[in-house]
Amino acid sequence: xxxxxxxxxxxxxxxxxxxxxxxxxxxxxxxxxxxxxxxxxxxxxxxxxxxxxxxxxxxxxxxxxxxxxxxxxxxxxxxxxxxxxxxxxxxxxxxxxxxxxxxxxxxxxxxxxxxxxxxxxxxxxxxxxxxxxxxxxxxxxxxxxxxxxxxxxxxxxxxxxxxxxxxxxxxxxxxxxxxxxxxxxxxxxxxxxxxxxxxxxxxxxxxxxxxxxxxxxxxxxxxxxxxxxxxxxxxxxxxxxxxxxxxxxxxxxxxxxxxxxxxxxxxxxxxxxxxxxxxxxxxxxxxxxxxxxxxxxxxxxxxxxxxxxxxxxxxxxxxxxxxxxxxxxxxxxxxxxxxxxxxxxxxxxxxxxxxxxxxxxxxxxxxxxxxxxxxxxxxxxxxxxxxxxxxxxxxxxxxxxxxxxxxxxxxxxxxx
Numbered sequence: 001x002x003x004x005x006x007x008x009x010x011x012x013x014x015x016x017x018x019x020x021x022x023x024x025x026x027x028x029x030x031x032x033x034x035x036x037x038x039x040x041x042x043x044x045x046x047x048x049x050x051x052x053x054x055x056x057x058x059x060x061x062x063x064x065x066x067x068x069x070x071x072x073x074x075x076x077x078x079x080x081x082x083x084x085x086x087x088x089x090x091x092x093x094x095x096x097x098x099x100x101x102x103x104x105x106x107x108x109x110x111x112x113x114x115x116x117x118x119x120x121x122x123x124x125x126x127x128x129x130x131x132x133x134x135x136x137x138x139x140x141x142x143x144x145x146x147x148x149x150x151x152x153x154x155x156x157x158x159x160x161x162x163x164x165x166x167x168x169x170x171x172x173x174x175x176x177x178x179x180x181x182x183x184x185x186x187x188x189x190x191x192x193x194x195x196x197x198x199x200x201x202x203x204x205x206x207x208x209x210x211x212x213x214x215x216x217x218x219x220x221x222x223x224x225x226x227x228x229x230x231x232x233x234x235x236x237x238x239x240x241x242x243x244x245x246x247x248x249x250x251x252x253x254x255x256x257x258x259x260x261x262x263x264x265x266x267x268x269x270x271x272x273x274x275x276x277x278x279x280x281x282x283x284x285x286x287x288x289x290x291x292x293x294x295x296x297x298x299x300x301x302x303x304x305x306x307x308x309x310x311x312x313x314x315x316x317x318x319x320x321x322x323x324x325x326x327x328x329x330x331x332x333x334x335x336x337x338x339x340x341x342x343x344x345x346x347x348x349x350x351x352x353x354x355x356x357x358x359x360x361x362x363x364x365x366x367x368x369x370x371x372x373x374x375x376x377x378x379x380x381x382x383x384x385x386x387x388x389x390x391x392x393x394x395x396x397x398x399x400x401x402x403x404x405x406x407x408x409x410x411x412x413x414x415x416x
Contacts, residue, residue: 032394036069038405039360043350045070047118047361049320052076052102055109059392060366065113070173070359072118072319076103079122080129082160088137094148095155096132100163107164111171118319118361119164119175121240122157123220125198125206126180133211149211154223161227165235176240176279176319177224178217181206182252184243195259196252217256218263221274225264236358240279240319245298245305253278257312277315277358280305284341285324288379293324294337303345310356316349317357322364323397324382334385335400342404366390 039046047070054060064071075081087097110117133149135141144152157177164172183189183198190199197217198206208216221237228235239256243249257275264272280302285293306316323341325334349357364381366388371378387398403409 030066032067032398032402033406035067035402035405038402040069042347042405043355044317044346044357045116045359045361047071047359048365049074049361049363050106052106055106061109063388063392065115068115070116070118070361071110072120072361072363073103073106074363076106077119077121077160077164078124078127079132079156080127083129083132083156085129085131085137088132094136096137096152096159098156098160098163103164104167107168107171111168116173117168117171118317118359119161119172119235120319121176121179122160122224123153123177123208123216124179125208126201128207130207133207143211146211146213150213150219153208153212153216153220157220157223158227158230161224161233161235162231165231165233170234172235174236174238174277174317175224176238177221177275179240180242181217181239182241182249182256184249194252194255196249197256215263218260218274221260222264222272225272225274236276236315237274238277238279238315238317238319239275240281242281242283242320244278244280245282245301247301250305250308254308254312257309257314275314277317278309279317279319282318282321283324283380284322285382285385286326288326288374290326290330293326293382293385294330294333299337299341299344302341303349306345306349306357310354315356315358317359317361318346319359319361320363321360322362322381323385324364325385326382328369328384331384331396335397338397339400339404339409342401343409347405362387366392367395 036046046068048064048068049072050061050064051074082098082100082103084097084099087099091097107117131137131139132152133143135144161175181198182196188198188200189196195217197209197214199209200206213219217239224237228237239253239260241249241253244253257278260275261273262271263274266272282302284298285295309316323334323338346357346360364386367384367386367390368377368381369383369390371383387395389395400409
């Protein structure tokens with residue numbers, strides 16, 4: 001009996017944290033109207049992001065289903081996730097083959113919940129599977145010639161767009177055709193290239209620039225436009241990058257847009273419109289440190305950038321937004337900054353004359369205070385900059401955005 005009681009006590013102690021956690025883990029988001037409904041009158045979708053593994057987290061998925069009408073798959077619709085090496089090697093036509101199981105599961109969930117998907121991304125040099133560029137997809141063989149690589153890229157883009165549109169008609173409403181092609185620092189791009197196309201990333205060559213050609217960005221947009229037009233689908237095509245609200249990179253992005261728009265002509269000899277929009281990733285504040293966070297100048301830069309890209313005829317989306325905060329004592333300042341970003345920029349961006357802002361997609365959704373300082377997760381979204389706590393409780397910054405969209409939030413101080 002004594003042993004039984006001891007075991008029972010141990011069991012109760014072990015179960016106690018689980019019961020407490022279960023009680024605390026659920027969001028109280030059902031007390032709020034859906035965020036996407038509040039954003040809708042202002043002309044933009046309210047978006048977020050999720051991964052395949054997130055689908056096992058019912059609390060988080062319920063939160064997404066209630067509050068978002070646009071979602072992005074974090075990695076599962078990228079080329080390195082979709083490409084199937086062994087199937088490609090055995091393909092009779094020599095063209096790339098893909099495995100869609102994880103992405104299909106995610107997009108099927110979105111379809112069932114009446115949520116649209118941002119396709120992300122067709123062409124990105126970072127982490128790209130290198131076998132894609134070799135003869136017979138065999139790393140022991142030389143790099144394939146440029147003609148072969150252009151055929152492979154065109155085929156990949158067409159097949160991916162076709163697959164999702166035919167299987168889930170209308171669910172993917174836009175694609176990031178190319179991601180992060182503009183270099184940042186000296187040595188990463190040619191000084192004579194107004195587009196500042198990245199020649200290197202962390203010392204490695206840009207595989208698409210190297211093996212497909214200097215026009216790989218424009219060519220990818222042409223391939224994507226042909227695929228969309230052949231389907232007769234309503235899918236917008238975006239260029240996506242970080243730091244696009246900083247002046248130097250904004251200037252390069254404008255040059256890139258103009259280059260894409262002048263790349264191909266229609267049957268009458270007029271330029272074909274290959275690109276529809278600019279995706280500004282929207283990581284706001286210092287990378288890994290509080291310095292640079294919550295600065296009023298960021299709000300001004302974002303506003304100017306939306307206006308600049310709109311003047312080129314582009315739709316604009318904040319595609320991977322995270323309002324960073326690394327200091328847990330600055331909750332009030334973070335709330336006020338978030339509120340002002342919506343009230344002063346997003347809610348005023350669209351007018352009767354022009355409606356360039358079509359989506360705000362937040363990737364900073366769940367705090368990560370336990371992340372090791374300096375690691376990628378810590379640096380990217382910040383430990384205290386997200387909408388939910390680690391236990392998926394609504395934070396005050398969510399509440400601030402919510403009441404700002406409803407129009408009953410107190411005015412944020414202009415000097416923050």
